[in-house]
Amino acid sequence: MQKYTIDNFRFESVLEESHGSWEQSRKDPDKGMFVVNYSSILTFLIQTAGRICRRYASDLFIDWLSIDKALYDKAYGGGRYLFGFREDGIDHAEYVLGRINGFGMEHFANEIQELYMLDVKVDRAERYPDDMDISMCFGRACLAANTDSRAA
Numbered sequence: 001m002q003k004y005t006i007d008n009f010r011f012e013s014v015l016e017e018s019h020g021s022w023e024q025s026r027k028d029p030d031k032g033m034f035v036v037n038y039s040s041i042l043t044f045l046i047q048t049a050g051r052i053c054r055r056y057a058s059d060l061f062i063d064w065l066s067i068d069k070a071l072y073d074k075a076y077g078g079g080r081y082l083f084g085f086r087e088d089g090i091d092h093a094e095y096v097l098g099r100i101n102g103f104g105m106e107h108f109a110n111e112i113q114e115l116y117m118l119d120v121k122v123d124r125a126e127r128y129p130d131d132m133d134i135s136m137c138f139g140r141a142c143l144a145a146n147t148d149s150r151a152a
Contacts (some may be wrong), residue, residue: 006010006080014139016041022132034071034134063092067131077142078120084112
């Protein structure tokens with residue numbers, strides 16, 4: 001039986017894109033943050049949680065906190081995040097993958113009502129390491145058509 005990873009997911013449709021850059025703190029050169037306007041993405045997630053979740057909608061903020069915290073880390077290189085909405089809360093990537101790998105696709109399809117993915121990429125300039133751009137791509141997610149991990 002195939003074990004799925006986050007790399008087996010793709011965008012079914014892109015809903016939002018946002019771009020920004022690293023800004024060094026003027027007061028403390030050891031601090032800074034990636035400045036990117038993710039308000040529309042977070043608003044969409046909050047509204048979806050309110051529409052679907054009967055309990056534990058606040059799981060969204062627990063998951064989002066790790067993303068927001070990473071934006072203050074100069075070494076952050078980006079990442080992919082899943083948000084699986086169900087009546088009993090919001091599953092992050094590890095729980096989504098645990099449902100698929102542990103209980104199968106049928107269980108996953110019965111539990112998760114809507115699935116979204118956030119893909120964050122950081123591009124660093126070769127000549128100027130402090131010159132970094134960040135992009136966020138957000139949308140509805142699905143398993144890629146070819147999910148055979150042996151495929152190139």
